[in-house]
Amino acid sequence: MLQNNPELRSKIDQLWNKFWSGGISNPLTAIEQITYLLFMKRLDELDLKQQADAEFTGERYTSKFQGVWIRPEERNRPQVEQRPVDKSSLRWGDFKHKPAEEMLEHVQNNVFPFIKDLNGAESNFTHHMKNAVFIIPKPQLLAEAVETIDEIFAVMERDSRVNGQAFQDIQGDVYEMLLSEIASAGKNGQFRTPRHIIKLITELVQPQLGQHIIDPACGSGGFLLGAYQYIVTQLAIRDGTTDIKPDEDGFVRTSVAAGLDLKRKTILSCTLWGYDIDVTMVRLGLMNLMMHGIDEPQIDYQDTLSKGFKEEAKYDIVMANPPFTGSIDKGDINESLRLGTTKTELLFVENIYRLLKKGGTACVIVPQGVLFGSGAAFKALRQLLVDRCELKAVITLPSGVFKPYAGVSTAILLFTKVWGAKDNVKKPATEHVWFYEMLADGYSLNDKRDKEEGYGDLQDIIDKYHARDPAIDTDRTAKCFTVPRTEIEEQGYDLSLSRYKQDVFEEVTYDAPGVILDRLIQAEVGEIREADLDKVQSGIVRELLELKGMLG
Template sequence: MLQNNPELKSKIDQLWNKFWAGGISNPLTAIEQITYLLFMKRLDELDLKRQSDAEWTGEKYISKFEGKWIPPEYRAKSRDGDTQSETDKKLVDGKMYEIDKRTLRWSEFKRMQAEEMLQHVQGKVFPFLKDLNGTASNFTHHMKNAVFIIPKPALLVEAVKTIDDIFEVMERDSREKGQAFQDIQGDVYEMLLSEIATAGKNGQFRTPRHIIKLMTELVQPQLGHKIADPACGSSGFLLGAYQYIVTQLAIKAGTTNLLPDEDGFVRTSVAAALTEKAQAILASSLWGYDIDATMVRLGLMNLMMHGIDEPHIDYKDTLSKSYTEEAEYDIVMANPPFTGSIDKGDINEALSLSTTKTELLFVENIYRLLKKGGTACVIVPQGVLFGSGGAFKTLRKILIERCELKAVIAMPSGVFKPYAGVSTAILLFTKVWGPLDKVAQPATEYVWFYDMCADGYSLDDRRTKQEGYGDLQDIVTRYQARYPETDTDRTAQCFMVPRADIEAEDYDLSLSRYKQDVFEEVHYDPPSVILDRLIQAEVGNVNEADLAKVQSGIVRELLELKGMVG
């Protein structure tokens, strides 16, 4: 949506440039610091809105900025053996460090002088942010090691001013275009995340949001489903599931003004139409894990920016022995790391594949995490579809026999640019038999293959939006209408292949193995006629006798060639 708002895009670019010029050149560090500032601003805005809403409705609302706050290190901690007077003394000491919460508001501290503002935000506002949801909170737990490292007062002042400008544009857009503020705010954060254009050390990179929307549309998560991403990064898939569910509920509740976005999907993040019970169910439905602490924090913030107050995002290696969940989720969506390998001694013993390749272990782990009847939609490098090693074949056999492998969608190699040029595919499967079940009958009857040629964006490093939606909407329509009896034309863009054919090909799942190319017969002139034309282009209309006198050069060579084919 930001493609249509050059002003907002320009402000976000300004923010990046200021951080770059201010000495914070690592994109991941910059996004983290920008996130904290956005969060402070959002907290103030949200609190003021809830206050005015409460006044309007006559309900009671206690502001997050009401009263005093004592930093955790100065709070009274009674130890065994402390006398009452010692505890009282600590309480008195703590009171010395009380801070008026009102001064921690964005709207208050933004008026300070540069030096004072930096000290105030660094020493008071940021520690308050980290302590925000109480010690038991997941957010507080993951913020424990977060650091505020904006080094220069001038950079903080500039960043605060630019963020104010960004919010002003968002509010104006919301008023003029009728788009929900929550959605625009989410778009802005997504735009910031998209600037992380360097693959992480674990081979992680952002999944394009239109691909997430496509995958969510294929899976169709419902309210009450328990949804997970075992390699969640910035939580794009969980957000995609959340937006899909909220949108479906809004449509059911009678919302009619939702228009398709630039990728042809109808989406909103606004949960206003949901009952309190539905919001509580939805908030407890989303579970994400990642092995990068920074990504965990960004994932938490991303979901919170979109209105999910207490997301379940955790720091965890889901392939290791320490992660023991099994048959837990109705839906798993993921784009696991492609290039990594894990220490053999740390691999979870419940995983049966004899390999250290993470792209194979993750798919098996996802199968393990699904409840029976649960569905997964996963991005894999195309090598997983045809690799000849034992672990590759075993995994594909699991997908065909223990799962109903519904679809294999081959994607063009430019989808993940500028991060990587690797060719990938989407696998969509439903778990039927558990790992220890005896397979009475292989679960897959037919697999639907689709050859995605375009995704609505240029397939170069720039990934510019093209006219139309590429194949995205066609994939959804054709997948939902797939039928084994009629989808048999293997020269078409999509078709169905029976299990027997896949077994005969040693469980190979690459589309090229089954797709039949159509060869068009082309008629060419005889070589002598083509050579006559070339000679004529060189010398014009010259008779045979004069041509024979030519001793050298290209014409002599063409004449000799003509003599050979003559």
């Protein structure tokens, strides 16, 4: 919980500044290179822990750093032409002691190629790491970065012991803070979704083990990680764990999957799926999930709006914050998308509907313009959500939620697919829509986004959503209320909260102007009487008397 740990924040800022001053000024490139180093460190740590656990339990475990490693390009060559590398020299704990220049050469030529080859030639991770490059240019920068990362891990270990927070959760906080430094976010409408908003959405949809869950524009994998942590937490609670404390936003979470049996781990590995059109974000997403304990994340490079993406009616849950701005080449739009627009914020929502199985649920963040846009495509999308889906909730968010990246006003749409795209709608699926106006999310709504006391409306939204009742939630002056579908139809499928919310105007009674002027004159006369009684009929008092005379 980095907001409460200035030492950890300071160490991460130091690391960031070292890369900046060392010549790597592109934030995304710096994040990528730092991630590689964090991954090397964590790989060594996990391997040592698994070895210790195996010795304690008597189970058999083969270290990833045992034996020799042959480069993929040399494996089919005669043995005399191969250059075997002792895997033990590839450990973080080994190479960090080398002199700076020797360390840089060793990491570039041996450690990083080994990491790229880690999961075998057929793994998704290896496939996307194929073109990754290690470009830390200076030996001293690498040496300083390694030293700082060791210090960061020491602080994380201490916090884990003292505060009882799972090490993987602290590591996730560190990684999320690094991701938050991506100053180029906002490019093509992409920016990081705050973790507490991800947790809110996850609590609304409540994913379960065995469900197929997707984020079709996954970025660094935040929603997939959120679903994973929710599932693992619920399993831990079900198995009797009682010592998981709420975090600073009121959510109970852990990402430690060590207690899962093989069957659960196997099911979990086939649960989470993500796609993104930025290969760098795909790599970051893969390593983000791997550092949280997911060994083989199913994240891939794919434009889910394009003709080349054929998946349909496959997923139980979709959670997403797709790009808000921009448009796609009309000729490349998937034929199954029928809205007749190139606006990505509309196409993604229609595509999410397409990806859902019947009975599947989606929770997606959209710009508020989607709720009331007057264009034909806007209205057609809203009608699709009301008629072919059960549109359960529209939650408006304050405009500062995505600062410092953007100040756009957004909303959360929560819906369950009832009718398929080719079905004849016998009856509109939506009966009532639940609206909630979030006014605070527990953080300041300026660019700093400082943590404030309490949880804002986060926990209230969860409680009231799961307890919603159209027979009770009728007060439209309240924060939340329900609106019948028939009224929404009459309003041209407008889903803006302001269309249905009733404002309360408090009647204020003011004194007559003459009474107010008498009070002003009395106040002035009192002050002047103490100073100089001769001045009573001059200055401001005289002007007030003249004004009172004009009023009669």
